Amino acid sequence: MGFFDDLAARIETTDSVVSVGLDPDPDRLPDFLDSDLPRWAFNRRVIDATHEHAACYKPNAAFYEDADGWRSLQETVAYAHGKGVPVLLDAKRGDIGNTARQYAKILDEVDAITVNPYLGRDALEPFLSREGKGVIVLARTSNPGARDFQNLEVGNEKKLYEYVAQRAAEWNDNGNVGLVVGATAPDELEEVRELVPDLPFLVPGVGAQGGDAEAAVEFGLADGVGLVNSSRGIIFAGEGATGEKEYFGAAGRAARQLKTRLNEYR
Numbered sequence: 001m002g003f004f005d006d007l008a009a010r011i012e013t014t015d016s017v018v019s020v021g022l023d024p025d026p027d028r029l030p031d032f033l034d035s036d037l038p039r040w041a042f043n044r045r046v047i048d049a050t051h052e053h054a055a056c057y058k059p060n061a062a063f064y065e066d067a068d069g070w071r072s073l074q075e076t077v078a079y080a081h082g083k084g085v086p087v088l089l090d091a092k093r094g095d096i097g098n099t100a101r102q103y104a105k106i107l108d109e110v111d112a113i114t115v116n117p118y119l120g121r122d123a124l125e126p127f128l129s130r131e132g133k134g135v136i137v138l139a140r141t142s143n144p145g146a147r148d149f150q151n152l153e154v155g156n157e158k159k160l161y162e163y164v165a166q167r168a169a170e171w172n173d174n175g176n177v178g179l180v181v182g183a184t185a186p187d188e189l190e191e192v193r194e195l196v197p198d199l200p201f202l203v204p205g206v207g208a209q210g211g212d213a214e215a216a217v218e219f220g221l222a223d224g225v226g227l228v229n230s231s232r233g234i235i236f237a238g239e240g241a242t243g244e245k246e247y248f249g250a251a252g253r254a255a256r257q258l259k260t261r262l263n264e265y266r
Contacts, residue, residue, distance in 0.1 A: 021231025
């Protein structure tokens, strides 16, 4: 069983393609968390509130890159796995030689990872060779600056993100490759789906960034498998609440509401 097989089973179990981004910005954590690892305490409560609606959890490595952060990430991954939910680390790794091999060791702990293809296939080989692990390649990202490079035309009048998508499909020897394609660019999302009909997508941008939910579902799923991510729109849905129950109850409702919204188009 590989990552996408496990993900398909999880999607069927939960009737959900929601990925919950676990990005515990220390400046936004509620004051009532009483822990020497507040990011872990926060994530545990978010997982308790949302796991029934989550096909996957997607912690972003940027929020864990210190000693307490890595401890918090390890606890978070173990807890999510205990709930039966796979974990995709949003790390956007991509480097050469022994550096790439070191980065790929994180796949001993998580189920999938996002990678940057800019350095070419050899930089991604340590990830691609892990047959049971998902490798989610950046193609067309959700940020406004994506157009600076990703929309440039390359050979045969293809845009760079289209070329990346096609090359990533060629690298899918182990059936473990997916693509990041943002919901904030629905036309591009449709174009990429036409080019690579069989690759699952991780589609960010539906929550706080205001991306197109219908397009995310229509073009993001391959044979029903794919993920639509929301981070801040779920985990900080309870901001302003004074009590723990109210705060994390809002996160649970936000996850359920996104699942219901996306299921309208499945």
